[in-house]
Amino acid sequence: MLQRVVRSTIIDAPIERVWAVIRDFNSHDQWHAVVDKSRIESGEKSDQVGCVRNFTLKDGHRIREQLLTLDDREHKSTYCIVEATVPLQRYVATVTLKPVTDGNRTFWHWESTFATPAGMERELREMVAQGVYEAGFDNLRRHLREGGDLRLPGSPGAASNPMPLALLVPSRRIVVRHYGGADQLVAEDHDCPAPGPGEVRIRQRAIGVNFIDVYLRRGWIPPMLAEGGTPGMEAAGSVLDVGESVNGLLPGDRVAYLGPVPGSYCRVRNVPADWVVRLPPSVEDDTAAALLLKGLTADYLVHDLGRVGPGTRLLVHAAAGGVGLLVCAWARRLGAIVIGTVSSEDKARLAREHGCEQVIVTRDYRFADAVQRLGGADVLIDGLGDAARDENLAALARRGHWISLGQATGALQPIDPNVLVAKSITFSRPVVFDYMATHEALAMRAERVWRALADGTLRTPRVERHALDAAGSAHARLESRATTGALVLVA
Ligand SMILES: NC(=O)c1ccc[n+]([C@@H]2O[C@H](COP(=O)([O-])OP(=O)(O)OC[C@H]3O[C@@H](n4cnc5c(N)ncnc54)[C@H](OP(=O)(O)O)[C@@H]3O)[C@@H](O)[C@H]2O)c1
Structure with missing residues (x-):
């Protein structure tokens, strides 16, 4: 038998x-x-x-x-x-x-x-x-x-070197010498220790630059980054090795991550496995670094907080910026009437190409009259902060929703609730990390971003690359209002 x-x-x-x-x-x-x-x-x-x-x-x-x-x-x-x-x-x-x-x-x-x-x-x-x-x-x-x-021949990554399972891996990182200007970002060598329990050690290749990195460097959020610390919230690369009790990630996996603790301006980093998502083969490292934090932000803004749909009049400041272009494209796909502010004609052209129907060119934050002529903003996505405060209030429609996303021009001063009552305005001050607080939420949103890229809702982002050691130049460019799309440091 x-x-x-x-x-x-x-x-x-x-x-x-x-x-x-x-x-x-x-x-x-x-x-x-x-x-x-x-x-x-x-x-x-x-x-x-x-x-x-x-x-x-x-x-x-x-x-x-x-x-x-x-x-x-x-x-x-x-x-x-x-x-x-x-x-x-x-x-x-x-x-x-x-x-x-x-x-x-x-x-x-x-x-x-x-x-x-x-x-x-x-x-x-x-x-x-x-x-x-x-x-x-x-x-x-x-x-x-x-x-x-x-x-093994024929396996993914076969051509690359065997995994370095060393205790310490040589790395390079950027630190903020003292709070202040872009020249305070300096590069130094260091060693990355082996990953602890629940951690993944990543050889980073592309690091996303975000405006929050500038706030941290200036010392605007000291509890998040002390002097001598390393800024940066996201990066893409491949897993070198994993710590105990990590499931679902292996050496050689192509990954990207974002998380609420800064430190991504470096070549090799340990991060909690919960921050990490695997990358689809079609998404390159610098696309991932340009897209993960900004794409997740655009996702929660249009789908969750802004509840953008057909006919929503959406006002987006810095419409040709990293987050701005993604919000324009996604909101337009959802049927919104997208109105944007930008500081130059070149930026206006780019914003239009990404779905921004009505572009207002202004360098000094004067836009309220033009927005009101279009019916006022139902939803306002504001990364500018204090310099645009009064114009924002004037630009909002009745029952409009002001989403205060950031403060590129300076911290928004407290708002008297009685100012909001005049038009029943609602006000939100969100942060992306609360919209990806679990790994499931992160994976779901990242998947939505990769899908939006694959189906053409989002274009492959324009990326301005800088070497890791030149992080200061990248910050100076971002602060000068000269950039469009996303900036990435190459490690
Ligand atoms: N809360 C969150 O969850 C979250 C997540 C991601 C980003 N953000 C915020 O979203 C905003 C956009 O971020 P981003 O990384 O995509 O940057 P970005 O939009 O690519 O760059 C900032 C843009 O702001 C405009 N700007 C106007 N006045 C400025 C000034 N005085 N200094 C510098 N820039 C000025 C410029 O566009 P124009 O020249 O066209 O005016 C500039 O290109 C930032 O406020 C950021 O903090 C928030």
């Missing part, structure tokens, strides 16, 4: 990573603890159907197995034993992988049928189930965690 063994498990890695290892018929000596040596006979390729692999096991046994089918679409392979010193007869096994719906994990099913000499059924069933399949699941998990698959 034929014996049947079936085992399955979930592996915390995307199907491409697991399949890259499994489909290589000659890889077991790199990850399965029972296999000492593996070679493919007759010089055939390890993915050639019909090829025979020759195993020497750690316990001295020898097994020759033949690849019968290999299906890259179904992620399935079948093989059989052609000769063995263990008494497994007519052994045929199938490995099948399926993606788990969250896209980050893989269901692995391994089954076989075989005959045994009389009296050895139970012993050999247990050997296959535990010694080969269950042990294989655990061994492969460890192999992926240690980045071993990145050395």
Whole structure:
């Protein structure tokens, strides 16, 4: 009678990573603890159907197995034993992988049928189930965690260097010497320690520059960044290694992150795994760094806080800026009438190209009359702050909603509620980090941003690149009102 063994498990890695290892018929000596040596006979390729692999096991046994089918679409392979010193007869096994719906994990099913000499059924069933399949699941998990698959030919990242699993990794970072101007940003060498529990160590390649980084450098939010600290809220790159109890992220994964604790102006950084999302292959590092914080901001502004829909008259300040262009494009797609302020004709042209129907060119924050001629603003997205305060109040429509997003011109002075009552104005002072307070919320919003990019709602952002060491120049450019789109530091 034929014996049947079936085992399955979930592996915390995307199907491409697991399949890259499994489909290589000659890889077991790199990850399965029972296999000492593996070679493919007759010089055939390890993915050639019909090829025979020759195993020497750690316990001295020898097994020759033949690849019968290999299906890259179904992620399935079948093989059989052609000769063995263990008494497994007519052994045929199938490995099948399926993606788990969250896209980050893989269901692995391994089954076989075989005959045994009389009296050895139970012993050999247990050997296959535990010694080969269950042990294989655990061994492969460890192999992926240690980045071993990145050395296999044909696997993602195979061409890059093996993972540096060093305790300290040399890095470079920017610090704010003293609160003040852009010249206070200085570069220094440092070492990044190994990731702690729940942390991921990332080799960053592109770092998003945001206006909040300027506030921090000026010393406007001391509880968030002390002198000597490193600014920056987001970056993109790849995982070097992961700390204890991190699930769903592996060395070599391309990722981006944002979080409420500054420190991203550096080459290598440890961050909580909860801040991190995997990047779709189509999203480049600098696109991710240009888009993650600003795109999530645009997402919560138009969908949650602003509740923008067909016919909403939306006023966006700095409409050609990093956040501004994204808000214009997304709101227009939702059917809003988008009105923007910008400081130059060039910026006006760009804002129009991104869906801003009515552009007001003003360098001195005079826009209320023009907005009122268009019916007033139902929703106002204001990153300017104090210099635009009175004009904002005048530009709002009855029951208008003033979203005070930032303070590029200086901190907004307190607003008397009696000023709001004149037109039943509502006022919000939101911050993006409260709209991604859980990993689920972050992943959901990031997914929405990547989708909006893929379906053309958002364009690939215009990116102005600066070297990490030149972070001061990037800040000076942002503060001079000369930039459009996003700025990124290249590490
Ligand atoms: N609360 C949140 O969740 C959140 C998240 C992201 C961003 N923000 C805020 O959103 C705003 C836009 O951020 P961003 O990073 O995308 O920057 P940005 O819009 O690319 O750059 C700032 C723009 O503000 C305008 N501006 C007007 N007066 C200025 C002045 N005196 N100094 C500097 N800029 C001035 C300029 O556009 P013009 O020359 O066209 O006027 C400038 O290009 C900022 O206020 C930022 O703090 C808030």
